[in-house]
Amino acid sequence: MTAKQPILSVQNLHAKVEDKEILKGVNLEIFPGEVHAIMGRNGSGKSTLSYTLMGHPRYVVTEGKILFKGIDITEMTPDERARTGLALAFQYPVAIPGVSVSNFVRASVNAVRGKDVPIKEFRAELKEQMKKLGVANEFLGRYINDGFSGGEKKRLEILQLALLKPALAVLDETDSGLDIDALKTVSEGINNLSNPETAILLITHYQRILNYVEPQFVHVFQDGRIVKSGGGDLSKELEARGYDWVSQELTPSGVS
Amino acid sequence: MSESKLVNTIARERVDNLASQNGEPSWLKELRVSSWEAYLQTPMPTGRDEDWRKTEIESLDLSNLNAIDLSTKKDEKAKLPEWFETALTFFDNHSGVVAEVGQASVPAKLPAELAAKGVIFCTLKEALRDHAELIRPYLSQIESDQKFVLMNKALFNGGTFLYVPPNVEIEGPFVSLTHFTSSNGSPNGVAIFPRLIAVLGSHSKASLVNILSSEPGKENKTTLRSLANVLVEVHVAPGAKCEYLEVQRFDSNVFAVTRTHNQVEQDASVKSLTVALGGSQLKGDIATVLNAKGAESDLQGIVLGDTDEHYSFNTIQKHNAPDTSSNINFRVALKGNAQSIYQGVIEVAKIAQKTAAFQSNKNLLLGNEARADSIPKLEILADDVKCSHGATVGPVDREQVFYLMSRGLSAPAAEELIVTGFFRQILEACTIGRAKDWVYDVLAEKIHGV
Numbered sequence: 001m002t003a004k005q006p007i008l009s010v011q012n013l014h015a016k017v018e019d020k021e022i023l024k025g026v027n028l029e030i031f032p033g034e035v036h037a038i039m040g041r042n043g044s045g046k047s048t049l050s051y052t053l054m055g056h057p058r059y060v061v062t063e064g065k066i067l068f069k070g071i072d073i074t075e076m077t078p079d080e081r082a083r084t085g086l087a088l089a090f091q092y093p094v095a096i097p098g099v100s101v102s103n104f105v106r107a108s109v110n111a112v113r114g115k116d117v118p119i120k121e122f123r124a125e126l127k128e129q130m131k132k133l134g135v136a137n138e139f140l141g142r143y144i145n146d147g148f149s150g151g152e153k154k155r156l157e158i159l160q161l162a163l164l165k166p167a168l169a170v171l172d173e174t175d176s177g178l179d180i181d182a183l184k185t186v187s188e189g190i191n192n193l194s195n196p197e198t199a200i201l202l203i204t205h206y207q208r209i210l211n212y213v214e215p216q217f218v219h220v221f222q223d224g225r226i227v228k229s230g231g232g233d234l235s236k237e238l239e240a241r242g243y244d245w246v247s248q249e250l251t252p253s254g255v256s
Numbered sequence: 257m258s259e260s261k262l263v264n265t266i267a268r269e270r271v272d273n274l275a276s277q278n279g280e281p282s283w284l285k286e287l288r289v290s291s292w293e294a295y296l297q298t299p300m301p302t303g304r305d306e307d308w309r310k311t312e313i314e315s316l317d318l319s320n321l322n323a324i325d326l327s328t329k330k331d332e333k334a335k336l337p338e339w340f341e342t343a344l345t346f347f348d349n350h351s352g353v354v355a356e357v358g359q360a361s362v363p364a365k366l367p368a369e370l371a372a373k374g375v376i377f378c379t380l381k382e383a384l385r386d387h388a389e390l391i392r393p394y395l396s397q398i399e400s401d402q403k404f405v406l407m408n409k410a411l412f413n414g415g416t417f418l419y420v421p422p423n424v425e426i427e428g429p430f431v432s433l434t435h436f437t438s439s440n441g442s443p444n445g446v447a448i449f450p451r452l453i454a455v456l457g458s459h460s461k462a463s464l465v466n467i468l469s470s471e472p473g474k475e476n477k478t479t480l481r482s483l484a485n486v487l488v489e490v491h492v493a494p495g496a497k498c499e500y501l502e503v504q505r506f507d508s509n510v511f512a513v514t515r516t517h518n519q520v521e522q523d524a525s526v527k528s529l530t531v532a533l534g535g536s537q538l539k540g541d542i543a544t545v546l547n548a549k550g551a552e553s554d555l556q557g558i559v560l561g562d563t564d565e566h567y568s569f570n571t572i573q574k575h576n577a578p579d580t581s582s583n584i585n586f587r588v589a590l591k592g593n594a595q596s597i598y599q600g601v602i603e604v605a606k607i608a609q610k611t612a613a614f615q616s617n618k619n620l621l622l623g624n625e626a627r628a629d630s631i632p633k634l635e636i637l638a639d640d641v642k643c644s645h646g647a648t649v650g651p652v653d654r655e656q657v658f659y660l661m662s663r664g665l666s667a668p669a670a671e672e673l674i675v676t677g678f679f680r681q682i683l684e685a686c687t688i689g690r691a692k693d694w695v696y697d698v699l700a701e702k703i704h705g706v
């Protein structure tokens with residue numbers, strides 16, 4: 001037993017969007033050095049959880065709280081959360097025409113680190129990470145996610161996280177839409193994010209990526225809450241038996 | 257000559273006085289007088305005129321304005337505004353600078369090799385004195401029935417002249433500054449009538465930067481509204497290529513009415529960018545006339561409004577001949593309770609077959625009280641044309657803001673990045689030296705409200 005404090009502690013989290021309750025009491029604790037996976041069907045509320053963790057203004061917390069590194073961040077703005085060490089790789093990263101990748105990434109790194117990283121140092125770091133992720137140089141001059149393929153978007157998300165070095169990286173369906181080579185590269189990028197001081201929360205509805213990024217904890221998400229938790233093997237069981245098996249286990253016949 | 261005796265109001269006497277004071281030839285005086293008479297015949301626009309409906313024209317009291325004379329004295333050491341000195345560092349490859357600062361004009365320094373090629377770049381006053389016969393046809397070639405254009409044609413007394421002889425190609429831009437002041441600094445109940453005429457001879461190539469500005473008013477001082485009535489005429493002869501950048505930076509007590517007219521002949525092209533960054537009321541007309549086969553124009557516009565500024569831009573893409581093409585891309589971002597109206601006319605004459613005309617106007621509302629309207633008007637008489645137009649008005653995309661903030665940027669930093677990006681798509685097309693870098697800087701100043 002370690003006396004470590006959890007990086008993330010989500011307590012009875014309820015959240016609504018446009019007056020519709022989506023999160024219905026999420027409880028989750030993540031400690032340093034851990035990799036967690038949340039699995040669940042489309043529409044179960046996984047992205048809502050990731051947006052709520054990051055503080056999207058459209059998702060309103062109605063009950064419960066989010067502690068990050070022991071600090072209650074429930075009321076924090078997204079940029080404050082980012083500067084505290086939380087990062088989210090988006091399922092659908094938005095395009096921002098006119099804003100170049102290089103401009104933005106530098107502004108972002110400076111903001112999160114709270115100091116101006118010397119340009120030379122920054123470039124060296126950037127080049128190294130780009131090489132690792134197989135990101136071509138011409139990326140830097142392009143506008144953020146504008147006209148990017150699905151795979152390019154996901155690589156750019158991981159590239160940014162690699163530079164921001166968050167204490168907790170939340171990855172929302174980073175695997176979807178990737179071919180097998182891209183999946184391998186991106187998975188390696190995700191594995192590189194983890195070290196004994198940091199943690200990873202991987203959100204997915206396929207088991208596929210879990211062959212490359214191995215979680216110690218797997219949680220099944222259904223109708224806005226975690227309905228079952230287990231070790232790494234749970235994902236394989238889900239793959240073999242489908243989500244219906246969890247639902248049936250939870251719902252006695254005749255009651256729905 | 258005692259200046260105090262001069263009638264400075266906007267009146268017939270002023271027209272006569274200008275002619276005699278400047279020792280102008282009789283044909284020029286006649287031109288002024290006939291413009292004045294047409295001016296008198298033309299009713300003053302009102303808020304009920306379609307083109308003027310969002311401009312508070314009633315707030316302009318012409319009877320209380322004193323016209324001031326630009327470039328009455330040459331002054332080698334006239335103090336250029338500090339920001340203009342900075343701007344010049346971005347135009348370090350320029351081909352000459354003409355600056356009118358209040359009543360002083362800093363003499364143009366035209367490189368000897370350009371002068372040897374027959375290039376002329378000087379104040380309009382010098383041009384009328386030294387090159388009267390050359391400039392003469394261009395003073396009346398472009399007709400107009402607009403009240404403010406006629407006012408300028410009767411009363412113009414400052415401005416710049418550029419002449420590039422046929423087949424001469426010039427790399428570095430010509431830079432013209434009209435900086436509007438009165439005796440105590442900021443313009444106060446005064447009027448200026450600068451007129452800029454650029455003539456590009458056939459198969460020539462040149463670029464021109466025109467900066468219009470006024471001295472900022474001191475705080476806690478009531479200033480009377482002033483008028484800047486600006487006329488710009490660009491004549492692009494067959495096969496010539498012109499790139500034009502105009503930056504308007506007027507202070508909050510200036511009512512500005514500007515008219516830019518591009519006359520584009522066979523196989524000639526004009527590429528222009530207008531950047532409007534202030535003035536209390538800004539009414540801008542940009543007309544491009546494609547007069548002969550193969551003529552092309554590409555017009556870009558940037559408006560960044562704040563506080564209670566009013567912008568009203570009217571663009572006209574006029575296709576008078578077959579095989580001509582025009583493109584307009586106008587982007588407006590408004591902070592505070594600034595307002596803008598954009599009215600874009602595409603006119604295609606019956607004979608102008610196989611023409612292409614495109615128009616896009618996008619408006620970004622940053623302030624809760626900001627307001628923008630966009631009105632396209634198509635008058636297409638030919639039947640074999642490619643034509644499209646589109647407009648959007650809306651606030652900043654919240655998903656974009658969230659994305660940037662989730663990566664650590666504060667809300668204002670995120671917004672600034674998005675607004676700059678919104679304009680970048682236009683600015684990147686400007687190829688005049690490092691002009692765009694300077695424009696990024698002045699945009700950032702305005703975004704930060706300094």
Ligand SMILES: Nc1ncnc2c1ncn2[C@@H]1O[C@H](COP(=O)(O)OP(=O)(O)O)[C@@H](O)[C@H]1O
Pocket residue numbers: 017018020022040041042043044045046047048049058
């Ligand atoms: N902006 C929104 N407006 C209305 N409903 C939403 C919005 N975002 C998500 N939802 C609803 O919330 C539920 C969960 O969506 P989501 O969190 O995207 O699930 P997942 O990521 O697991 O596929 C869905 O029923 C979806 O329709």
Ligand SMILES: [Mg+2]
Pocket residue numbers: 046047048091172173
């Ligand atoms: Mg999702």
